[in-house]
Amino acid sequence: MVAAALVVLAGAVITVLVATEASEPDVVFSGWFESQLEEAADSDGGDVAAIMAASIVLALMMVMLLFFELIYKRKPVMFLLSSTDHGIATIDRSSICDLVESTALTFHNLRDVTCRVGKQGPDLMMISCRASLALGTNMPEVTAELQSKIKESVEELTGLTVLQVNIKSKYESGQNKHMALR
Numbered sequence: 219m220v221a222a223a224l225v226v227l228a229g230a231v232i233t234v235l236v237a238t239e240a241s242e243p244d245v246v247f248s249g250w251f252e253s254q255l256e257e258a259a260d261s262d263g264g265d266v267a268a269i270m271a272a273s274i275v276l277a278l279m280m281v282m283l284l285f286f287e288l289i290y291k292r293k294p295v296m297f298l299l300s301s302t303d304h305g306i307a308t309i310d311r312s313s314i315c316d317l318v319e320s321t322a323l324t325f326h327n328l329r330d331v332t333c334r335v336g337k338q339g340p341d342l343m344m345i346s347c348r349a350s351l352a353l354g355t356n357m358p359e360v361t362a363e364l365q366s367k368i369k370e371s372v373e374e375l376t377g378l379t380v381l382q383v384n385i386k387s388k389y390e391s392g393q394n395k396h397m398a399l400r
Contacts, residue, residue, distance in 0.1 A: 220287050223280045230277035233258055237269045295337050297378055309376060311335045318345055321371040322364055327355040329390045338381055345372070345383045350390040361385045 235241035237258045244252060258269050297314070299307040314335045322331040329350040336344045345368060351360060365383040372380050 220284060223283045223287070227277055227280035227284070230273040230280065233273040234270055234277070237261060237266050237273070295335075297337065297343065297376070298340055299377060309378075311337070314343070314345075314372060314376065317372060317375060318347065318368050321368055322347065322349065325360060325364060325367075327352040327360060328364070341378045342381055343372075343378060344381050345369075347383070347385050349385055349387045351387055353389045353391045355389070357387055357389075361387050 232241070233255065236255045239259065242259070244255075258266075261269060295311040296308040297311070299309055301307075315333050318333045318335070319331050322328055322333075329352055331347055331349045333345055333347040336346070338344050347364075347368070349361070349364065351357060364385055368383045369380045372378065
């Protein structure tokens, strides 16, 4: 996918160069798209503008494609659990998210939760969660308990230090629209 995007990007750049007469149509290997490039070189007025616009849009799309391809190829963030003479033990960010979400879903009036874990140092983390609570739930009380339980659970089960647990909460009405009382 990356190679194809690079080829298309190069083609778009070459087309712009030829259409603006900054380069000759024989810039690419003999015979490759030479007739199309000669037509671009012979164009004038509105045709040149259309060719340039299409080439620039195509080039920008390929740059975006390359950007997203390279972003998703990054290695997962790992936290060091222990290091001994026998080797190292690590846990990845998604496993911590799974732990946080399963811990949070034990709360009675919590409908849904998603989380992100940020690395603040070799064994330090910050956790951010979005929680949907049943309508009528005491939000300050539940979010404070949730923060405490998540911090306690992650620190106890991983040995890592949780600097902060940030909760963004909202009410979610149920199907029957009854208020949940605690």
